[in-house]
Amino acid sequence: KAGVTQTPRYLIKTRGQQVTLSCSPISGHRSVSWYQQTPGQGLQFLFEYFSETQRNKGNFPGRFSGRQFSNSRSEMNVSTLELGDSALYLCASSWGPDSEAFFGQGTRLTVV
Amino acid sequence: QQQVKQSPQSLIVQKGGISIINCAYENTAFDYFPWYQQFPGKGPALLIAIRPDVSEKKEGRFTISFNKSAKQFSLHIMDSQPGDSATYFCAASKRNTGKLIFGQGTTLQVKP
Numbered sequence: 001k002a003g004v005t006q007t008p009r010y011l012i013k014t015r016g017q018q019v020t021l022s023c024s025p026i027s028g029h030r031s032v033s034w035y036q037q038t039p040g041q042g043l044q045f046l047f048e049y050f051s052e053t054q055r056n057k058g059n060f061p062g063r064f065s066g067r068q069f070s071n072s073r074s075e076m077n078v079s080t081l082e083l084g085d086s087a088l089y090l091c092a093s094s095w096g097p098d099s100e101a102f103f104g105q106g107t108r109l110t111v112v
Numbered sequence: 113q114q115q116v117k118q119s120p121q122s123l124i125v126q127k128g129g130i131s132i133i134n135c136a137y138e139n140t141a142f143d144y145f146p147w148y149q150q151f152p153g154k155g156p157a158l159l160i161a162i163r164p165d166v167s168e169k170k171e172g173r174f175t176i177s178f179n180k181s182a183k184q185f186s187l188h189i190m191d192s193q194p195g196d197s198a199t200y201f202c203a204a205s206k207r208n209t210g211k212l213i214f215g216q217g218t219t220l221q222v223k224p
Contacts, residue, residue: 004155031210042217043156043201048210056211090155097210098144103155 002027004093004104012110018079021107025072025093032074033101034066037088046089049074050097081111116204118215125222131189133218135202138183142204146212147176147187150199159200160187192222 005024013019025032033048033056045058049068066076072093078085088108092101117136125131135145143164148156162169162176162185169176175188189196199219203212 006155033210033212035212035214043203043212043214045211045213050210056209058211092212094210097208100146100158100161101210101212102158103148105153105155 004091004102006089006091006104006107008107009105010108010110012112013081015081015083015111017081018077019081019109020075020077021089021091021109023074023076023091023093023104025074025091026102029093029095029102030072031094031096031099031101032068032072033092033094034074034076035090035092035103036060037090037106038086043090046076048097055097078109083111085109086111116202116213116215118202118218120218121216122219123221125192125220127192127194127222127224129192129222131192131196131220131222132186133200133202133220134184134186135204135215136182136184137204137213139204139206140183141206142213143207144205145176145178145185146203147174148201148203148214150201150217156201189220192220194222194224196220197222 031050034046048056068074088106090106092103094101146161147159150156173190178185202215
């Protein structure tokens with residue numbers, strides 16, 4: 001059974017640009033959540049989607065957005081990138097909001 | 113009220129010893145407490161999880177102890193092995209939110 005797949009694995013972007021990250025959940029999982037991991041702030045919740053609806057959002061600026069498609073695949077977008085957005089972005093999938101969450105390997109975003 | 117405090121920040125244990133990592137939470141609405149293991153360059157992997165209706169859960173060499181009245185839970189790794197060297201994160205979530213609140217992580221080194 002394939003795990004959570006995140007693409008791309010690595011990205012280098014320039015300040016002011018925007019970026020889109022993709023997440024394919026484990027087959028059958030309908031809940032996808034996103035996290036930002038940095039050495040200073042640790043793992044922080046960005047948002048969670050279930051059946052194409054954003055049900056919960058963390059304390060991040062509006063530059064961070066996401067969506068979920070009918071096949072449960074999810075994308076997150078960061079606009080007007082800042083140096084501080086450099087981080088490992090992790091996607092997790094689960095059957096539903098109260099089920100075990102399984103993480104992908106993440107996308108390493110570097111903003112220069 | 114959303115914080116999960118994890119200690120110690122780093123831990124060095126001899127092979128065969130017991131590794132103990134502690135977490136404390138404030139929000140009594142939390143009802144799911146997982147532990148994740150993360151190796152460099154990888155996403156967090158679910159190790160073991162507990163709900164507050166039980167005080168202890170054991171899976172192989174890994175045991176979670178849960179103290180609801182003290183709002184604390186801990187991970188015990190018995191017979192620690194060099195392959196256990198990784199960063200461990202505790203987390204907590206409220207029912208039906210799909211949002212995990214993570215501790216700051218503990219870097220474990222098991223010396224041969």
